[in-house]
Amino acid sequence: MNKNIVYLICLMILLFLGITGCGPQDETRTFPNTRYVESYDGVRVVVPDHPKRILALSSAYDTILLGLIEPDRLVGINKLSTYPEYSMEAERATLVKPVMSSYPLEKIIALNPDLVIAPDYTTVDVIEGLRHMGIPTVVVAGGSTVEGVIKNITDIANIVGEPEKGQFYDTKIRREMDELKRLGASISPEHRKSVLFVSSMDGYTGTGSLFDDMCRYMSINNAPSAFGLPPRTPFGEERVLAMNPDFIFIPSYKGMDKGLSDRYLENPAFENLPAIKEHRVKPLPAAYLYTMNQHIGEAMLAIMHTVYPQLERNSHD
The missing domain is CATH 3.40.50.1980 (Nitrogenase molybdenum iron protein domain)
Known part of the structure; x- marks a missing residue:
């Protein structure tokens, strides 16, 4: 104008x-x-x-x-x-x-x-x-x-x-980051899980994204980044199969986003993917995708506990 x-x-x-x-x-x-x-x-x-x-x-x-x-x-x-x-x-x-x-x-x-x-x-x-x-x-x-x-x-x-x-909030988040570091000390690099957090915006959580940086604090391998995909690269079928993530997280909107969940759960191309066969496709609050705010520490702790449930018993040691 x-x-x-x-x-x-x-x-x-x-x-x-x-x-x-x-x-x-x-x-x-x-x-x-x-x-x-x-x-x-x-x-x-x-x-x-x-x-x-x-x-x-x-x-x-x-x-x-x-x-x-x-x-x-x-x-x-x-x-x-x-x-x-x-x-x-x-x-x-x-x-x-x-x-x-x-x-x-x-x-x-x-x-x-x-x-x-x-x-x-x-x-x-x-x-x-x-x-x-x-x-x-x-x-x-x-x-x-x-x-x-x-x-x-x-x-x-x-x-x-x-x-x-x-x-x-600076102090609060850094206290939560210290807890992430403490929990992560028990996870050796070779035992880190890989995660693909998908979004309706293809590549939004890929290499160089905020979620990619969050993974460093959560002792998680962000699948697109670990696989070497350039930033903002869409996650097509062949790429998902090649990444073979341990977990696939789908943002939930009063339950799973049906379009995104069907893309993985109902897709014959993925029927032999271990994450599908072993029920490691999980809903997470969509707010975790857009946690550019004071709740980022809480979101990282929640995701980390989802990936490593064994940490629950150690979180108050």
Whole structure:
């Protein structure tokens, strides 16, 4: 969309709402207590010390925010965030209205947020349009590693003025990582199990993915990575047979995802695959696939215990 048209739409909406004045020069008037934060796109953004009308343009960041602030500080929520199978903060997410499935610029402006947190894939037109209207907009990069997720949590906590809570989750996750390390000490490299965690997005959990990095902490071999597949490579029949994973995990959406489960359980090509024959195709909460949030340590421990059930008796030693 032409930037001039975007700005014109924004101006019309603000006039309709009866808001006088727009643009960055009005930020200090609107938000008397402010500070600077660094945005991922290299911009220093003036944000309120204690923002009260926050909108995240990502379900992943919704989940992080719901662990940091009260729901009444959010002016909208992504629809996926309200599904228990997708988000471990779904119960709190249902307290937020409106529920959104997309983020058109004019709708964001109409919500009158005092802070927008945007993922790094948000279009430049949206970012510039919001900033042009005087709405503090901070871009946050997606976490593709466990350490990256921890950094995202603490960064977002600082952005919304809750650094202590960010530090709390940093400490919590690292304590869970220590437990993973302790449990993993009993699993020798030659006894590590291989796992194929599938997704409706082919290759999403493959080489170089967040799940790939999580496997290092869980003492698990991520089958695509161990087999040497390039990132984002689809898991076709021949590749799955060649990988021969010890476990196949299928994200559950109120039970298994039928399309994905049928692809493996009902496929004649896999009938002799040991994981199929020995009932090692298992459902796991879909939220574990999208655990780019404060629950990542819990998710890793749960997956590790599923792969190595013998660890259960040692987990409280």
